[in-house]
Amino acid sequence: MRVLSGIQPTGRFHWGNYFGAIRQYIELQDADQAFYFIANLHALTTVRDPEQLCQLTFDAAVDLLALGLDPERAVLFIQSHVPEVSELCWLLMTVTPMGLLERCHAYKDKKARGLSADAGLFTYPVLMAADILAYDSDVVPVGEDQIQHIEVCRDLAAKFNHLFGETFVMPRAKLLDASAKVPGIDGEKMSKSYNNTIELFEPPKSMRKKIMRIKTDSRPMEEPKEPETDHLYQLYSLFANETEREEMAALYRRGGFGYGEVKKALAEKAEAFFAEPRQRREELVAHPERVWEVLHEGARRAREKASEVLQRAQEACGVFCQRR
Numbered sequence: 561m562r563v564l565s566g567i568q569p570t571g572r573f574h575w576g577n578y579f580g581a582i583r584q585y586i587e588l589q590d591a592d593q594a595f596y597f598i599a600n601l602h603a604l605t606t607v608r609d610p611e612q613l614c615q616l617t618f619d620a621a622v623d624l625l626a627l628g629l630d631p632e633r634a635v636l637f638i639q640s641h642v643p644e645v646s647e648l649c650w651l652l653m654t655v656t657p658m659g660l661l662e663r664c665h666a667y668k669d670k671k672a673r674g675l676s677a678d679a680g681l682f683t684y685p686v687l688m689a690a691d692i693l694a695y696d697s698d699v700v701p702v703g704e705d706q707i708q709h710i711e712v713c714r715d716l717a718a719k720f721n722h723l724f725g726e727t728f729v730m731p732r733a734k735l736l737d738a739s740a741k742v743p744g745i746d747g748e749k750m751s752k753s754y755n756n757t758i759e760l761f762e763p764p765k766s767m768r769k770k771i772m773r774i775k776t777d778s779r780p781m782e783e784p785k786e787p788e789t790d791h792l793y794q795l796y797s798l799f800a801n802e803t804e805r806e807e808m809a810a811l812y813r814r815g816g817f818g819y820g821e822v823k824k825a826l827a828e829k830a831e832a833f834f835a836e837p838r839q840r841r842e843e844l845v846a847h848p849e850r851v852w853e854v855l856h857e858g859a860r861r862a863r864e865k866a867s868e869v870l871q872r873a874q875e876a877c878g879v880f881c882q883r884r
Contacts, residue, residue: 570603
């Protein structure tokens with residue numbers, strides 16, 4: 561089984577990225593083969609500062625390695641370092657119906673809000689399909705909001721296979737665990753677009769300040785509270801073990817406590833949870849050549865597979881012509 565997933569370097573990774581996706585990517589690297597890439601071509605639709613994009617791309621690689629992605633068990637690379645994917649994207653574009661792209665959520669949502677949408681956003685699902693198909697991917701772990709893009713990928717693969725013969729492996733989506741609720745400091749879903757995030761490797765002092773700003777209700781201290789509906793408790797639960805969660809839940813239901821007590825416990829748990837990855841990150845930043853070595857080797861291995869798939873597709877549709 562080959563697993564593939566990509567993550568955009570549009571900002572520093574936060575708790576939502578880790579518990580919602582990255583943690584599960586790392587667990588899946590024990591599959592027969594796992595390919596993980598930093599989607600800097602996709603990020604071009606939002607990040608227009610070249611220096612910032614380069615730095616965010618490097619930071620993403622460092623963060624993934626620090627969090628436990630093992631280059632001995634998974635292939636880690638930068639999307640743009642595999643030009644075969646862009647070539648494959650064009651082959652898929654030629655069989656992509658306009659109506660299919662017009663129905664995609666990201667494009668429709670932006671148009672509905674009256675925002676301008678460029679061709680990059682419009683054709684985003686085709687590049688995503690090329691990302692997936694280039695490595696004969698069997699499984700693609702995604703959030704619920706990305707399921708449509710996997711369906712588009714399957715549609716394009718099926719159409720290409722119908723027109724030119726069996727060429728692409730048909731991938732299937734693996735829905736990421738949605739049970740890890742990650743609210744932001746305002747109680748809404750943690751997201752860069754909401755400016756409510758806590759970064760994974762934020763300085764401890766800054767992290768504590770953000771935690772202390774987490775919005776809570778105004779109920780008196782002595783009043784019992786239901787933990788399961790409280791976003792502060794949900795955040796604490798991400799880091800606590802079962803016994804600690806039960807003890808905190810009992811405290812909520814008993815009442816007679818202040819939210820500052822929970823925030824302090826959350827800060828201590830989060831700091832301890834990311835202590836080892838933070839140390840590994842500092843070591844990697846001190847030796848950037850090690851990070852680039854991993855990325856270059858990952859690109860080499862990714863290109864080896866992608867070139868095989870690209871040639872197969874080129875031969876199938878007739879653009880790979882050799883003198884007979």
